[in-house]
Amino acid sequence: MQEDESLWIVKAQRGDPEGFTNLVEAYQSPVYNLCYRMLNNAGEAEDAAQETFLRAYLSIKRYDKERPFATWLLSIAAHYCIDQIRKRRMSIVSMEDMPYLELSDDAPGPESAASRNEERQRIQAILDVLNPVDRAAVVMYYWYDYSYEEIGRSLDLSLSAVKSRLHRARRSMATEWDQREQRILIEARENHGTLKSPAF
Amino acid sequence: MAHSNHQPFEDWIFSQDAISREDKLRLRDHLQYCPDCQRLSGAMQEVEFSLKAALELSPPTGFSNRWLERLAEHRLRQQRVQTISFFLISFATAAVLTILFAILLQPAIRTPYPYLLAVAYQLASILIYMNRFASAGITVYRTVFKLIPPVVWISLAIGLAASAVIWIAALRKLVCPRRITL
Numbered sequence: 001m002q003e004d005e006s007l008w009i010v011k012a013q014r015g016d017p018e019g020f021t022n023l024v025e026a027y028q029s030p031v032y033n034l035c036y037r038m039l040n041n042a043g044e045a046e047d048a049a050q051e052t053f054l055r056a057y058l059s060i061k062r063y064d065k066e067r068p069f070a071t072w073l074l075s076i077a078a079h080y081c082i083d084q085i086r087k088r089r090m091s092i093v094s095m096e097d098m099p100y101l102e103l104s105d106d107a108p109g110p111e112s113a114a115s116r117n118e119e120r121q122r123i124q125a126i127l128d129v130l131n132p133v134d135r136a137a138v139v140m141y142y143w144y145d146y147s148y149e150e151i152g153r154s155l156d157l158s159l160s161a162v163k164s165r166l167h168r169a170r171r172s173m174a175t176e177w178d179q180r181e182q183r184i185l186i187e188a189r190e191n192h193g194t195l196k197s198p199a200f
Numbered sequence: 201m202a203h204s205n206h207q208p209f210e211d212w213i214f215s216q217d218a219i220s221r222e223d224k225l226r227l228r229d230h231l232q233y234c235p236d237c238q239r240l241s242g243a244m245q246e247v248e249f250s251l252k253a254a255l256e257l258s259p260p261t262g263f264s265n266r267w268l269e270r271l272a273e274h275r276l277r278q279q280r281v282q283t284i285s286f287f288l289i290s291f292a293t294a295a296v297l298t299i300l301f302a303i304l305l306q307p308a309i310r311t312p313y314p315y316l317l318a319v320a321y322q323l324a325s326i327l328i329y330m331n332r333f334a335s336a337g338i339t340v341y342r343t344v345f346k347l348i349p350p351v352v353w354i355s356l357a358i359g360l361a362a363s364a365v366i367w368i369a370a371l372r373k374l375v376c377p378r379r380i381t382l
Contacts, residue, residue, distance in 0.1 A: 017271065024264045032259040046259055050270050057271065116255075123254050126247060142251040163216070170214040170244060178243040 005069060012060045020057050023069070027053075030070065030144065031077050037139045038081035038132065040124045048084060052077040067153075074144065075154035078136040085132040125180065126173040133157075134169040141166060206237055213241045 005026065011019025031052050036045035055076050056063075063072055127135050136155055140146040146154070148162045157165070209230045212219050219227070231238050308315040 017268070021264055021268065024267050028263045029256055029258045032263070033256045036257050045257075046263075046266075049259060049263070050267055053267050054270060054274060119250070119254070123250055126250075138251070142248075143254070143256060166216060167211075167214050170216075170247070171210070173247045174214070174240050174244040177247050178239050181243065 006065075009060070009063065009065070009069060012057070013063070017057075020053075020060065023056075024053050027070065027073055031073060033143060034074055034077050034136075034139050035081055037124075037127055037143070038078070038135055039084060040128060044084065048077065048081055052080055055080070068150075070144075071146070071150055071154055074140065078140070078154060082132040082136060085135075122180075126176045129172050129176045130169050134165045134172075137162060137165050138169050138173070206234070209234070209237050210240065213237065213244055 005023070008019040008022040008026075012023060028049065032045055032049040035048040035052070036042065039045050039048060052073065056073055063069070127138065130138060133155060137151050137157075140151045140154060148159050148166075151157070151166075152159055152162045155162075208223075209227055212223060212227050231241055
């Protein structure tokens with residue numbers, strides 16, 4: 001894989017689109033996943049992933065071979081998504097209004113699909129409380145097992161900044177998770193109370 | 201309990217760095233009697249578990265084909281921008297030159313006869329020079345033709361033809377867009 005990747009990169013740097021298409025095939029899922037986790041919208045994630053590959057293709061000659069290709073690519077994706085989120089804030093869009101595209105991971109049945117969808121929504125809800133840079137750091141840390149140094153290099157942050165951002169993000173996510181659990185518990189109690197109360 | 205009292209324990213709950221054995225014991229003791237920190241610690245564990253267990257999402261099938269379409273669109277757009285820029289620059293240059301030319305010609309338009317005479321004189325001089333140059337060229341050609349053997353002439357002709365072919369091929373490569381295939 002590593003040899004193939006080097007070969008594809010060399011081909012792409014010579015201006016051969018076939019070499020780059022192989023790189024697109026190999027990295028479409030990590031890039032798309034990062035974009036989806038960042039933007040929380042399938043359509044926007046697809047668009048961001050496409051744009052990431054286009055930007056990478058246009059600047060492949062400037063790619064430093066000493067750096068892992070995945071880190072370089074995900075760095076482009078993260079920066080693009082951070083910009084998109086900042087632009088999006090200018091025009092606030094309700095989450096309910098966002099178009100939803102069915103994702104490609106094949107679900108074995110409707111129950112499993114519903115459960116996975118619920119899980120996905122729960123994860124997105126805790127990611128949504130984070131600011132874009134913290135969100136990118138969390139995605140890189142938990143999904144791609146990036147070290148603090150790699151995250152710092154990808155997001156142009158110092159080592160201490162990465163540590164403090166991850167610490168803050170973990171606190172925010174845990175607080176959000178806890179509040180959600182509390183809300184669910186209160187709703188369940190209220191529903192239980194309504195069911196028990198006698199009907200007049 | 202005041203928020204400041206939780207501070208070291210909360211930091212340890214959310215820290216990724218290893219904490220000392222003593223601090224671990226202190227945290228364990230604190231969690232036993234502090235429900236707030238207990239809840240946060242539990243929530244953090246659940247968040248970590250969910251994030252680590254979450255699947256990597258894939259784009260809908262045909263992603264690379266859609267990317268190739270986007271690349272082709274981008275190139276087309278770039279070509280259009282280049283063409284429009286070229287025409288705009290040409291138009292602007294032509295407009296500037298026309299204005300400059302008009303300014304230069306303004307006195308000649310008012311009183312044209314001396315300028316027309318000067319132009320006619322210049323044209324006649326150019327024709328005389330060209331005639332002299334042509335006769336000199338013919339003399340040199342006749343002399344050289346006799347000196348150089350026919351094989352060299354044939355080689356020269358072949359060389360020129362090859363250069364023309366290379367030039368046309370290079371021009372074609374520059375003008376025609378590269379085809380993209382999977």
